[in-house]
Amino acid sequence: MTAALKEAALLAWLRAQPSVLVGFSGGVDSAYLASVALDALGASRVLAVVGRSASYPAEQWAQARAVAAHASLPLLECDTRELDDPRYAANPADRCYYCKAELWGLLARIARERGITTIVDGTNADDLHDWRPGARAAREHGIVSPLADAGLTKSEIRALSAARGLPTWSQPSSPCLSSRLPYGTPVTVARLAQVERAERALRALGITGDLRVRHHEDLARVELAPAALDEWLAPARLRALRDAVRGAGFARVAIDLRGFRSGSLNVLAGVTAA
Amino acid sequence: MSAPSLAQAVGERARVERRGALAVVRTAHAEAFADAAHRARLLALARAEGITHLALELDDDADPAAPLPRDQSAAR
Numbered sequence: 001m002t003a004a005l006k007e008a009a010l011l012a013w014l015r016a017q018p019s020v021l022v023g024f025s026g027g028v029d030s031a032y033l034a035s036v037a038l039d040a041l042g043a044s045r046v047l048a049v050v051g052r053s054a055s056y057p058a059e060q061w062a063q064a065r066a067v068a069a070h071a072s073l074p075l076l077e078c079d080t081r082e083l084d085d086p087r088y089a090a091n092p093a094d095r096c097y098y099c100k101a102e103l104w105g106l107l108a109r110i111a112r113e114r115g116i117t118t119i120v121d122g123t124n125a126d127d128l129h130d131w132r133p134g135a136r137a138a139r140e141h142g143i144v145s146p147l148a149d150a151g152l153t154k155s156e157i158r159a160l161s162a163a164r165g166l167p168t169w170s171q172p173s174s175p176c177l178s179s180r181l182p183y184g185t186p187v188t189v190a191r192l193a194q195v196e197r198a199e200r201a202l203r204a205l206g207i208t209g210d211l212r213v214r215h216h217e218d219l220a221r222v223e224l225a226p227a228a229l230d231e232w233l234a235p236a237r238l239r240a241l242r243d244a245v246r247g248a249g250f251a252r253v254a255i256d257l258r259g260f261r262s263g264s265l266n267v268l269a270g271v272t273a274a
Numbered sequence: 275m276s277a278p279s280l281a282q283a284v285g286e287r288a289r290v291e292r293r294g295a296l297a298v299v300r301t302a303h304a305e306a307f308a309d310a311a312h313r314a315r316l317l318a319l320a321r322a323e324g325i326t327h328l329a330l331e332l333d334d335d336a337d338p339a340a341p342l343p344r345d346q347s348a349a350r
């Protein structure tokens with residue numbers, strides 16, 4: 001089935017809903033889903049809700065607001081408290097479950113209070129093959145994933161977003177900052193802030209593509225898009241990269257020689273295959 | 275002839291530090307790792323040793339007078 005046909009199926013499904021609440025991050029998937037939902041139902045029957053906590057960088061809130069404003073999307077911001085949950089803060093391999101249980105519990109309450117019938121998220125068809133313990137929390141709260149149900153992959157969502165003129169179409173994926181901490185390393189506000197500062201400093205150096213600063217206690221391991229490695233392994237650039245990350249509070253800085261890998265720490269922990 | 279270990283391949287101007295499945299190559303000579311073919315070879319050797327993540331640390335404290343990494347010397 002072509003991407004256009006999948007979008008038509010998505011539109012038809014959304015039109016059949018009385019109203020939807022979109023779990024919104026301002027990222028590629030949820031921005032696209034919210035845009036299609038607006039087409040299907042109009043602004044009076046769509047509400048995007050963004051959950052804020054220390055596990056997402058400040059830039060992401062600004063971006064979520066900008067994307068919502070660009071699309072004239074009604075947006076509600078609320079604070080989530082996953083870091084207060086010791087089961088989350090201990091950072092087990094199913095950490096995402098506790099985060100999503102908090103988020104979806106809060107969004108389900110908001111939907112009930114406002115009489116919104118359906119809660120949707122931006123899970124896409126590619127995500128179904130990934131390690132996603134948060135999906136269990138979504139099922140427990142009756143969250144629907146219409147992008148995945150329509151079979152829409154990330155690359156198709158990017159193409160359809162570009163066709164809609166969404167500014168998010170080429171945006172790198174941006175999972176939460178806790179994904180930079182190896183399982184078993186406790187999630188603290190201080191560690192998350194350290195990663196956030198380091199990634200912000202590297203963006204300020206001009207790194208635009210995929211970027212993760214993985215937190216190995218004293219050591220920051222920087223993952224860049226493989227195509228960027230030749231440039232950033234040149235001694236002067238590497239020195240600038242190291243100094244920027246040291247400035248964020250890491251004693252040691254290393255650059256990963258394979259480059260960015262989604263779910264890299266799942267591989268390191270043996271949760272998924274190398 | 276058997277393949278060299280990762281430590282042998284990086285030569286005497288670098289040290290390899292293991293942290294479980296992560297290995298960090300510490301060197302003052304980042305230029306020795308600048309070409310993709312050399313990195314690919316090191317990654318292959320690392321995989322053979324059960325290393326899933328290989329990273330390079332620019333370590334200015336390393337001895338700048340030490341000989342070049344073995345396979346880099348051979349390439350020149």
